[in-house]
Amino acid sequence: MTYCVALFLKAGLVMLSDTRTNAGVDNISTFCKMHRFETPGERCMVLLTAGNLSISQSVVNRLHEGVSIGDADPETLATVPSMFRAAQLVGAAIRDVYNSDGLAMKAQGVGFDASFLLGGQIRGRGMRLFQIYSPGNFIEATPETPYLQIGEHKYGKPILDRVVSYDTPVQDGVKLVLVSMDSTLRSNLSVxxxxDLAVYHRDDMQLRIHRRITETDSYFQHVRDHWSNALRQSYGTLPTADEWWAGERQV
Amino acid sequence: MTYCVALFLKAGLVMLSDTRTNAGVDNISTFCKMHRFETPGERCMVLLTAGNLSISQSVVNRLHEGVSIGDADPETLATVPSMFRAAQLVGAAIRDVYNSDGLAMKAQGVGFDASFLLGGQIRGRGMRLFQIYSPGNFIEATPETPYLQIGEHKYGKPILDRVVSYDTPVQDGVKLVLVSMDSTLRSNLSVxxxxDLAVYHRDDMQLRIHRRITETDSYFQHVRDHWSNALRQSYGTLPTADEWWAGERQV
Known part of the structure; x- marks a missing residue:
């Protein structure tokens, strides 16, 4: 399994991915699911991957080496003229892998399971964030729904639903994705x-932060401890129902 | 979908269920998923149901009218001598429904999907909490893992994982299941x-609280508001990563 989350904020993008892959519970490995495509000052994109690792690795390879959309000449994420075209290119790369491997996988009962988050900006154009599905179709984050998730999304969603908005500052977004990831890590062993964390500030054309966060990272440890304590305190300060329902017949 | 949760605490049981059923997103209804089997002073049991409504209603009917385990005479939840036998009886009722309807459902592509939480106590015996699966097999909550969930369990699990323990007082358990339900209600429209809330204190042999909580319940409203505000405050008081990672090279 996988958990990747990306925030589309007025001030920038915050993207976070875990690194666990597994083929059964007795065969787990560590693979980076965050791929950076950057020409500093000119363009900056980050791709997060979930699903079958052979598909996502094949897609990333094609995005580096060149993919054709329809009959057009091959393009890469370093040459596409817009983020929309970049999302189309990821879709084309997925379809390419499907045409190459999809039927053989299906014949052996392996689903063609892959999804991607692509965020970034090209100089002179808008900053955008897309989620691309395994058929190659895609949706885009908007100020109304300023985050997207792929993989094991449920455990980490409540905190985002309650707190994140388009106006959330980037540094607060970093806190939120770390809390969201922490909730997921605690509940699903396959994450x-x-x-890996990437932080982009709008119109920067290069990442502000690209960081691998390990178990020993003191900031992440602080976030985990602070959050657990805060939740315990918050529930401690809730009045009990007895006080509210005391005068009422219960049964 | 459904969300039901039950806490198995040193001091008692706390059980909570939603009431939504749906056949597609355009056909939703309200059905009680909490069933009470009580002989005050002698025995008290609560059954929560998830899955296909026709299955759970048929199971509940059989538990009132009598089911045979193997070649034994028919029993009901009012006659079984122990909670273990009660869990077996729920399993036998599910198998009965499967034998009656399972193949016809399968022939039309409808899965035999049902699960149950059964908690309670019979005088002179221990208080117990079971989760019964659609094949009729079951597991039991223990002090080590003092809660069970059925249905849409993921959104409401992080708060339980972080806070609930066997020593949690019953009135605190009520707060926790309400927060857990609130997170689920916000994220999944089909819950x-x-x-419906049931609260049982160990050795009472009758429910202390059996309450339908509506949108206008002032305590539930308070819990929702308090919790949302507390989460916002908690994340507001987290330091930003900038302060921690300032001296380090990022990229």
Missing amino acids: GMPI | GMPI
Whole structure:
């Protein structure tokens, strides 16, 4: 399994991915699911991957080496003129892998399971964030729904639903994705440390932070401890129902 | 979908269920998923149901009218001598429904999907909490893992994982299941209000609270507001990563 989350904020992008892959519970490994495509000052993109590792690695390879959309000449994420075209290119790369491996996988009962988050900006164009599905179609984050998730998304969603908005500052977004990841790590063993963080500030054309966060990272440890304590305190300060329902007949 | 949760605490049981059923997103209804089997002073049991409504209703009917385990005479939840036998009886009722409807459902592509939480106590015996699966097999909550969930369990699990323990007082357990339900209600439209709460204190042989909680319940409203505000405050008081990682090279 995998958990990747990306925030689309007024001030920038915050993207976070775990690194665990597994083929059954007795065969786990560590693979980076965050791929950076950057020409500093000119363009900056980050791709997060979930699903079958052979598919996502094949897609990333094609995005470096060149993929054709329809009958056009091959393009790469370093040459596409817009983020929309970049999302289309990821879709084309997925379809390419499907045409190459999809039927053989299906014949042996392996689902063609892959999804991607692509965020970034090209100079002179808008900053955008897309989620691309395994058929190659995609959706885009908007100020109304300023985050996207792939993989094991449920455990880490409540905190995002309650707190994140388009106006959330980037440094607060970093806190939120770390809390969201922590909730997921605690509940699903197939999502695992270390985790990779990318932070982009709008119109920067290069990443501000690209960091591998390990178990021993003192900031992440602080976030985990602070959050657990805060939740315990918050529930401690809730009044009990007895006080509210005391005068009412219960049964 | 459904969300049901039950806490197995040193001091008692706390059980909570939503009431939404749906056949597609355009056909939703309200059905009680909490069933009470009580002979005050002698025995007290609560059964929570998830899955296909026709299966759970048929199971509940059989538990009232009598089911045979193997070649034994028919029993009901009012006659079984122990909670273990009660869990077996729920399993036998599920198998009965499977034998009656399972093949016809399968022939039309409808999965035999049902799960149950059964908690309670019979005078002179221990208080117990079971989760019964659709094949009729079951597991039991223990002090080490003092809660069980059925249905849409993921959104409401992080708060339980972080806070609940066997020593949690019953009135604190009520807060926790309400917060857990609130997180689920916010994230999954197919889990819906009103909700039903049952609270049992060990050795009482009758429910202390059996309450339908609606949107206008002032305590539940307070819990929702308090919790949202507390989460926002907690994340507000987290230091930003900038302060911790300032001296380090990022990229």
